[in-house]
Amino acid sequence: MIRRPTQADVARAAGVSQTVVSHVLNGTQPKSMTQATRERVLEVMGELGYVPDQTAQSLRLRRTMTIAAAVPDIVNPFYGLFIRGIQDEARQFGYDLLAYNTDGHRDLELKALNVAMSGRVDGLIGTMFHPDDADFAPLLRRGTAICLLGSQNVFETTEQPLVDTVSIPDDSAARMMVEHLVDRGHSRIAIIAGEPGTPPRANRERGYRRALAGHGIPVDEVLVRGSDFTERGGYEGMLELLGLDERPTAVFAANDLIAIGALVACRERGLRVPGDIAIGGFDDIPAAALVYPPLTTVSQRNQSTGRQLVRLLTDRLRGTYTGPVRRIENGYDLIVREST
Amino acid sequence: MIRRPTQADVARAAGVSQTVVSHVLNGTQPKSMTQATRERVLEVMGELGYVPDQTAQSLRLRRTMTIAAAVPDIVNPFYGLFIRGIQDEARQFGYDLLAYNTDGHRDLELKALNVAMSGRVDGLIGTMFHPDDADFAPLLRRGTAICLLGSQNVFETTEQPLVDTVSIPDDSAARMMVEHLVDRGHSRIAIIAGEPGTPPRANRERGYRRALAGHGIPVDEVLVRGSDFTERGGYEGMLELLGLDERPTAVFAANDLIAIGALVACRERGLRVPGDIAIGGFDDIPAAALVYPPLTTVSQRNQSTGRQLVRLLTDRLRGTYTGPVRRIENGYDLIVREST
DNA sequence: TTGAAAGCGCTAACAG
DNA sequence: CTGTTAGCGCTTTCAA
Numbered sequence: 140m141i142r143r144p145t146q147a148d149v150a151r152a153a154g155v156s157q158t159v160v161s162h163v164l165n166g167t168q169p170k171s172m173t174q175a176t177r178e179r180v181l182e183v184m185g186e187l188g189y190v191p192d193q194t195a196q197s198l199r200l201r202r203t204m205t206i207a208a209a210v211p212d213i214v215n216p217f218y219g220l221f222i223r224g225i226q227d228e229a230r231q232f233g234y235d236l237l238a239y240n241t242d243g244h245r246d247l248e249l250k251a252l253n254v255a256m257s258g259r260v261d262g263l264i265g266t267m268f269h270p271d272d273a274d275f276a277p278l279l280r281r282g283t284a285i286c287l288l289g290s291q292n293v294f295e296t297t298e299q300p301l302v303d304t305v306s307i308p309d310d311s312a313a314r315m316m317v318e319h320l321v322d323r324g325h326s327r328i329a330i331i332a333g334e335p336g337t338p339p340r341a342n343r344e345r346g347y348r349r350a351l352a353g354h355g356i357p358v359d360e361v362l363v364r365g366s367d368f369t370e371r372g373g374y375e376g377m378l379e380l381l382g383l384d385e386r387p388t389a390v391f392a393a394n395d396l397i398a399i400g401a402l403v404a405c406r407e408r409g410l411r412v413p414g415d416i417a418i419g420g421f422d423d424i425p426a427a428a429l430v431y432p433p434l435t436t437v438s439q440r441n442q443s444t445g446r447q448l449v450r451l452l453t454d455r456l457r458g459t460y461t462g463p464v465r466r467i468e469n470g471y472d473l474i475v476r477e478s479t
Numbered sequence: 480m481i482r483r484p485t486q487a488d489v490a491r492a493a494g495v496s497q498t499v500v501s502h503v504l505n506g507t508q509p510k511s512m513t514q515a516t517r518e519r520v521l522e523v524m525g526e527l528g529y530v531p532d533q534t535a536q537s538l539r540l541r542r543t544m545t546i547a548a549a550v551p552d553i554v555n556p557f558y559g560l561f562i563r564g565i566q567d568e569a570r571q572f573g574y575d576l577l578a579y580n581t582d583g584h585r586d587l588e589l590k591a592l593n594v595a596m597s598g599r600v601d602g603l604i605g606t607m608f609h610p611d612d613a614d615f616a617p618l619l620r621r622g623t624a625i626c627l628l629g630s631q632n633v634f635e636t637t638e639q640p641l642v643d644t645v646s647i648p649d650d651s652a653a654r655m656m657v658e659h660l661v662d663r664g665h666s667r668i669a670i671i672a673g674e675p676g677t678p679p680r681a682n683r684e685r686g687y688r689r690a691l692a693g694h695g696i697p698v699d700e701v702l703v704r705g706s707d708f709t710e711r712g713g714y715e716g717m718l719e720l721l722g723l724d725e726r727p728t729a730v731f732a733a734n735d736l737i738a739i740g741a742l743v744a745c746r747e748r749g750l751r752v753p754g755d756i757a758i759g760g761f762d763d764i765p766a767a768a769l770v771y772p773p774l775t776t777v778s779q780r781n782q783s784t785g786r787q788l789v790r791l792l793t794d795r796l797r798g799t800y801t802g803p804v805r806r807i808e809n810g811y812d813l814i815v816r817e818s819t
Numbered sequence: 820t821t822g823a824a825a826g827c828g829c830t831a832a833c834a835g
Numbered sequence: 836c837t838g839t840t841a842g843c844g845c846t847t848t849c850a851a
Contacts, residue, residue, distance in 0.1 A: 485827095485828055485829085486828070487828080502830095502831095505830080507831080532827090534827090535828035535829040537829095538827090538828080539828080540830070
């Protein structure tokens with residue numbers, strides 16, 4: 140096991156000073172250097188297999204060329220696509236990606252913030268359910284850029300938000316879905332709403348309640364379910380609903396994973412979708428179009444969302460933009476397929 | 480925007496030397512230090528919001544506490560789960576994860592290797608379709624640990640492999656699936672095999688050919704298809720097969736995404752699965768159980784695979800294991816559902 | 820046209 | 836029990 144060659148090694152072998160090696164590497168002092176010197180240095184670099192040490196560069200330049208991306212769960216295709224979009228775009232700008240799964244838990248989200256505090260990354264992108272401005276402030280003060288995928292805490296708890304966000308209006312999108320269900324003639328509509336205490340759940344449940352209220356349909360609390368944002372959560376939620384004396388004729392699932400789980404539960408119980416029970420989802424993950432019946436859902440255009448966030452972030456990192464906080468509100472589409 | 484406080488700042492404010500701060504931070508010199516000093520330093524750290532600079536630590540300790548994970552596409556649930564397993568396990572050992580999507584392309588895989596060359600990470604985990612020992616050697620020489628998810632290049636091109644691997648025997652697993660199709664009475668069996676030139680394709684296609692040969696069924700080359708490992712690839716491959724004069728009665732899809740795409744194509748053409756055509760998949764991604772009909776497939780236990788790789792890697796990083804290259808060969812299971 | 824030197828923030832050997 | 840000092844590999848100012 141051999142020590143990595145350093146600029147000093149290259150310099151020695153080429154008979155120049157370390158400074159020269161650095162200049163060759165970075166293309167500084169473009170004209171003043173002899174062609175011969177430059178070539179010799181380059182050649183020696185090749186022979187020795189010299190590769191600059193990024194850690195040392197980072198320390199010196201106070202810049203890591205790395206950004207952190209935190210999401211609840213990369214296995215959820217919605218976040219998988221989101222991360223993928225971030226990755227692809229970040230690479231364009233020369234940034235590497237440190238990935239974190241938080242499961243939406245406070246402690247893991249704070250851990251991701253802490254990584255930023257320790258100077259490992261230049262910026263942070265992601266979803267943060269729990270931290271608020273007080274948690275972000277010290278980071279921002281130290282010059283770390285933060286851009287978030289919008290959720291309630293960022294929207295509603297502060298007058299003057301501190302960080303850039305991209306968001307879709309979860310609540311009105313949810314409302315749109317539930318109204319679609321009402322239009323189809325349903326009035327006993329349940330919701331399987333995902334993990335309690337999280338912004339996506341809160342927002343989507345709010346949309347659900349507003350839709351019903353708007354049509355004068357009282358909310359039957361027994362129809363409001365939800366444990367987490369997985370197929371399993373949907374499966375179990377649906378089983379509970381099917382066990383009710385007076386079961387719903389339609390279900391709004393707060394994401395597609397939940398909807399798919401619900402679909403499976405119906406299939407197992409021999410219920411036809413949408414004949415016996417209609418199911419609407421949220422997110423439009425790729426699988427939504429592939430299950431049977433294909434899922435009616437709401438599209439959030441997640442891959443481009445990741446890209447937008449990287450743009451916001453790199454604008455700050457590169458100083459291209461230094462103005463006040465920006466918030467991009469994305470649109471959404473109701474994708475009507477066969478499950479409703 | 481304020482400069483991050485350093486140990487020097489803390490030392491100054493606490494009226495001690497920087498060394499003491501470092502010792503307090505790292506718990507070095509455990510007994511010899513006054514309780515009072517330690518507490519004062521800790522207090523000042525809190526007040527100033529001191530967080531150690533990881534970049535400086537890395538430079539000094541020649542250790543980044545970061546590993547790189549490279550996969551073709553994180554959106555493919557197989558790799559998503561794989562990455563998730565790596566993440567969770569790596570965190571146990573205090574490692575962060577630098578994530579790369581390579582799309583299975585040579586240049587992007589080399590870029591991931593290069594990240595390791597530049598000293599950004601202590602180790603590298605992932606799938607590498609193209610690089611061979613010659614590419615790994617310089618890294619290993621410099622003390623970077625590498626552990627790969629096994630694939631052909633690692634298996635067959637060298638006598639004495641250089642890196643640890645975890646693998647499943649792609650070819651015999653594929654063979655098992657095809658034999659299952661034969662057992663079901665099929666003899667005109669097609670394969671939609673994924674991206675040409677990649678180890679998974681080569682291995683699974685080989686298994687397919689061996690299975691047929693073993694039953695004395697000649698391979699009709701017109702039944703060997705495949706463009707990439709996505710639903711789209713499966714969809715298009717199936718359409719080609721359905722356009723044939725004499726179409727197959729069964730299809731082995733080289734992964735579940737392909738199988739699901741194929742399923743959709745059949746549905747669109749009004750063909751019943753498995754009545755008109757049987758479809759077998761590979762990987763057992765979560766969606767496999769949720770599509771209709773649920774997919775017969777081969778399970779690779781991918782999440783635990785990620786964990787195993789992290790184990791192999793951290794054993795090396797921490798010096799727990801210094802012996803010869805280790806190769807873990809995982810088992811696999813045929814999961815018979817309703818698509819065959 | 821090239822080189823010497825300082826310093827990024829930290830750890831650790833050594834001295835006092 | 837605490838402080839001084841060297842140095843990790845690099846960039847960049849300044850001087851030669």
